Amino acid sequence: MPWKGKRILLVGFTPNGAWEDAARAKVLLDLGFVPPSGFHLPKAVQETPSNLPVPHPGTPDGGPIRSAIDPPVPKPSRVPYLLELFCGSAGVSSAFIRLGGEALGIDRCLLPRSIKAPCVRLDLTRASDQALILDEVRRADIIWLAPPCGTCSRAREIPLRASSGASGKLKAEPLRSAACPEGFPNLSGVAGRRVRLANQLYMFTAQVVELCVRQDKVCVIENPSRSWFWSTRWIKPWVARLHSLHSHACMYGADLKKATRLLSTHQLPSMQATCDGAHAHKSWGLTKSRGQWGFRTTGTAEYPSAFCKAAASDFMEICASRNAFPAQEVVSEAFGVAAAAGRQPRGQSFQVGPSEFGSTCTMRVPVSVSVSEVIDGQTPWPLQGLPLGSRLLNSRTVTGEGGEEGVREVKFGIFRTPDSFLREALKMRHPFDEPSTSDMGNIRAMQVVLERGVEGTKTLRQKTLDYYRRRELELRSDEEALKATMDHRLAAAVWTVPKEAQACRLGRIAAEASCKKASPDLDVARAVWAETLEQVEKSWMKGPFSWAEIEKKYNGCWIPSKRFGVAQSDKVRSVDDLSEFLINSAVTETEKITLEGIDHIVSLARFFLGATTAGVTTFRLPASEGQWVTGRLHSDWRGGRARLLRGRALDLKAAYKQLARHPKDGWVSIVAVLNPDSGEVSYFEAVALPFGAVSAVTGFNRAARALRRILSILFSLVTTNFYDDFCQLELEPLQESAREIAEEVLGLLGWKIAQGAKALPFDRVFNMLGATISFERAAKGDVLVKNKPGRLEAIEEVVMRRVSERRCDRKRMLSIKGKLLFAAGHVFGRCAQLATQLISHRGNDRHQGREHMDDLLNALQFALETLKSGGPRCVGAWSQQPPVLIFTDGACEQEGNLVTHGALLFDPVTGRKEVFGDHVPKCLVERWKGGGKKQVIFFAEIFPAVVAKATWKDVVQGRRVLFFLDNEGARFTFIRSYSAQVNATDLLMISA
Structure with a gap:
């Protein structure tokens, strides 16, 4: 035994299921009990009253009076947060997020295609950025640092053989040594600058570690084991105080035996795997790729996936002991909205x-x-x-x-x-x-409407608007003073609502040639030119200028971007191509915009319609965190009047042009436009956001989302936005109030609204984002979505033209396919989506004979007819009725000679239980084996689901159904309505 002498054994018991109850689990955590492996704090499903609680008179702050025997209030658990500095591709952050945590990566250089997790670009040598990072460190639970080790690499000390062929092309002289770990004193030029910048980063790293130790954070520093980084005066003192963990990358799936050292405030059991000699390694040294010599160490900067997973797993265990647990379900907002x-x-x-x-x-x-x-x-x-x-x-x-x-x-x-x-x-x-992850602003707006009634809602909105009108008058002088400080070149747009010379000449030739090439249609070119001159009159652009005038203004340091036109159904849209000469490539955007499209609108409409039913005096709406918003239904909405839902589109006028670009970005905001009458190219300076700039998309959407939240949270208007297209939902008696308040609020904030056909009143049927949304059957709880009038007719005209000509090249085929998929997406046209796959199969066929063309044209016609006959998409009101459960399974034995299938149905509402099982007909099996296949398990798993839908169609019609399949390939095939196996298309068509 490991102990001697007297001992006392304390045994603690917890009742069975204690960790499954949210309240008990929090008490156990507060008392220091270690939760079981894989524990997630249960969500407490509560009824959240719609009215604010009345303050208790017993205490000054209105809180409840606590007796001496009240149990201590446990600290609420939280989701752990990891901050990864010098993140590179952010592999550790990605692994941490996958386990249910939150993470953010920070680095100076970020490659958009390599980033695996949310990242922010900051210069860690700049004092202002360091201050921001230190604030974020204080918020984080875990900090991972991987300072650059290029100047500290011991590989620089290895001499290159003259026979290698790279000795004269690669220079990797040592920059540090044991005697001079901070760098040789005689370094100058590029090498000296690199060492100085690296030392600044090492100094900041030590500052972060000190802050973490002082605040008891989990902090880990990573660098190669033999790096001179560990010997620098900023890091060396911490080596003696923290845990040193050594590992080899080969034990985590890498090809090289790279020795890595971690300096950690806490033990990390998974991060100490050293090579066991049970596998082979690639050799170190030089490598040649695409004719360029390099060191094999270059590709080792990115951590192996298993390394990141191991670190994330250890971090989660540490966080669990600190009452920080992973999110129970890591669901994106887009997923929740689509599901709803x-x-x-x-x-x-x-x-x-x-x-x-x-x-x-x-x-x-x-x-x-x-x-x-x-x-x-x-x-x-x-x-x-x-x-x-x-x-x-x-x-x-x-x-x-x-x-x-x-x-x-x-x-x-x-x-x-x-x-x-x-x-x-x-x-x-x-x-x-399930409650969607859409923001609570719209849910609360519905609550206000249902609870306060017609006059109460109107009064609340008007009082709020009057308050902000008064504030506008009070702050008008401050606003004018702020305007006076703006760059004079931008104010009008916003508030009226030698080698270099040679390069410039080449740039002019390239820009003007590209501009002329992009304008083959004179009518489109004239529309673009006219719109550009109109924007000059509105102060959105300045010009026209000649090449020489722009050259003089920016002293040869500027980049032009061509403007071209895209002919749309009702207008020509001008686009500024900031990608051609790599302006957009110089921008890194790591934020992902979640757009509120048709799915979001339908989701909110479902919740509005399902909040109450006739004969009920209360309402119930979903809220975040598994809770509910409940309240007493106002008499105005009883008797089914709460389903008099109406909608309309609200469009901002020339939305991007209502925001100014940064004053310092003028040199990359030059637009080249062809004058179709003279044939010359003129240059204009964009003052407002250019339509075609990467950052303009993010910048505008921040403003648009802020407007939407103002409307929903402050003024109780149920609103969504998709870029500059806003959608309003309202009950019929309040539709005029909603229209007037929304337009006045936007006007008060200085935004202009499109008029005419884009400013139609509320209606039961309205067009939005290329679709028609109908509330004509809202009394029954149904929302209908169909394609705009004329869309299918336009597609049919194009298809029939191709059929009559008996010709369809690949470009036209892809264009028609895209239009069909767009139209099918609005109405959940699974049959049409499947039919378009036949177009792809025929279009990718290398055989280009008459038979191939006939097959392709037949596929086009079949997809169109399927879409036309499908009808509108019908989405029912939100409901809490339990779903029907169907379990299916297929089996393939004896090398495909014995194929069986079966399914089980259970309806929790009626208690109905049924089951079937059978052999798959041999004729089907032989068809599945076409092409020499022996294993047909994929088809065998799809087949019972198709049979179940046909067998129990009377049970599942109008009901929610959950299918349980134990084959991932089959499951994804049903979700996507797509299979690379042509033989599976018929089964999917029957299922759809």
Whole structure:
């Protein structure tokens, strides 16, 4: 035994299921109990009253009076947050997010195509940026630092052989040594500057570590084991105080035996795996790629995926001991909105249904024990106590402190029993009926309308508007003073609402040639020219200028961008091509814009219609965090009047042009426009945001989202926005109030609204984002979505023209396919989407004979006819009725000679239970085997789902249904309505 003498054994018991109750779990955490592996803090589903609670008179702050025996209030848990400095591709952040945490990467240079997680570009050598980072460090739970090691690399000390062919092309002289770890004193030029900047980063790294230690944060520094970085005067003192963890990249899946050292405030058991010699490595040294010599160390900067996962796993364990737990479900806003609108998005970001494992078991076993993937009768001790069939989920080697031999930590998933799985499935609500992740502003706006009634809502909106009108008068002088400080070149746009010379000559030739090439249609070119001159009159642009005038103004340092026109149905849209000469390539955007499209509008309409029903005096709306907004329904809306829903589109006029670009960006805001009458190219300086700039999209959407939140939160207007297209939803008696308030608020804020056909009143049927939304059946709880009048007719005209000509080249084929998919997307035209796949199959066929063309044209006609016959998309009101459960399975045995299938149905509403099972007809199996296939399990898994929908169509019609399939390929095929297997298309068509 490891102890001697007297000892006291304390045993603590917790009742079964204590960790499944939110209140009990919080108390246990506050008392210091360690939660079970894989624990997620349960969400407490509460009824949130719509009225604010009345303050209790017993305490000055209105809080409740606490007695002496009240239990301590546990600290609320939180989602852990990781900050990754010098993040590169942000691999650690990505792994941490996948485990349910929050993370942000920061670096000076970010490559958009390589970034794996949200990142911000900051210069870590700049004092102002360092101050921002230190503020963020104070918020974070974990800080990961990986300072650049290029100047500290020991590989610089390795001499290059003259025979290598690269000795004269690669110069990697040492910049530091044991005697001079901060750099040789005689360094100058580029090398000296690199060392100085690196030292600034090392000094800042030490500053971050000191802050983390002082505030008890988890902090980890990463660098190569032999890097001179560890010997610098800023880092060396911390080496003696913190944990040094050594590992080899080959143990995490890398090809090279790269030695890595971590300096950590906490032990990280998974980050100490050193090479076991059981695998081969690539050799170090030089490498040649595309004719260029380089060091093999160049490609080792990015961490292996397993390395990132191991670090994230250790961080989660530390955070759990600090009452920080991963989010229970990591669901994107786009996923939640799409699901709420009745569309199952693609991807694996969200698990639908209970997990297949009822529990997990984590054990530590000797490294010598052979661990199998599945527990069976031959499993060695000490794993014999696990249930048969348990599956290995994770395995890692944990090294003991002091370098002693470690142990293997294994985590097994224990499958649920069929009865247990069914019980959990019966507790589920269908994802389409779950509260969406749309912002609470619109939900609260619905609450105000339903609770206050017609006059109460009008009064509230008018009082709010009157308040901000008074504030506008009070602040008018301050606003004018602010305007006076603006750059004079921008104020009008916003408030009226030698080698270099040679390069410039080449730039002029390229710009003007590109501009003329992009304007082959004179009518389009004239429309673009006329619009440009109109923008000059409105002070959105300045010009026209000649090349010489712009050259003189910017002293040869400027970049032109051609402007070209895109002919649309009702106008010509001018686009500024800031990509051609790489202006957009110089911009890094890591933020992802979540647009509120048709799905979002339909989702909100469903919640509005489903909030109450006839004969009920209360309403109920979904809220975030699994809670509800409830209240008493005003008498104005009883008797079914709460379903008199109306909608309209509200469009900002020339939206991008109502915002100014930065004064210092003039040199990259020059637009080249062809004058079609003279044939000459003139130059204009854009003062407002150019339509075609990457940053203009992000900048405008920030402003547009702010406007939408102002309308919904401050003025209780149910509103969405898709770029500059706003959609308003309102009940009929309040539609004039909603229109007037929205337009007055936008006018008060200085925004201009489109008029005429783009400013139509509220109606039961209205056009939005290329679709027609109808509330004609809102009394029954239905929202209808269909294509705008004329769209299908226009597509049909193009298709029939191709049919009559018996000709369709690849470019036209792709154009027609795109139009069909766009039209099908509005109405959930799964049949039409499947039909377009036949177009792709025929279009990608290399055979270009008459038979091929006939097949392609037939596929086009079939897709069009399928879409025309499909009718509008119908989305029902939000409901809490439990879904029908259908379990399907297929089997393929004896090399495809025995193929069987079956399904089970359970309806929790009626208690109906049915099952079927059968052999798949041989004629179908033979068809699936076309092309020499022996295994047809993919088809066998699809088939029972198709049969189940046909067999139980009377049960599932009008109901939510959850299908459980145990084949990922089949599941994704149904979600996407697509399969690369042509033979599966017929099955999908029947299912659709």
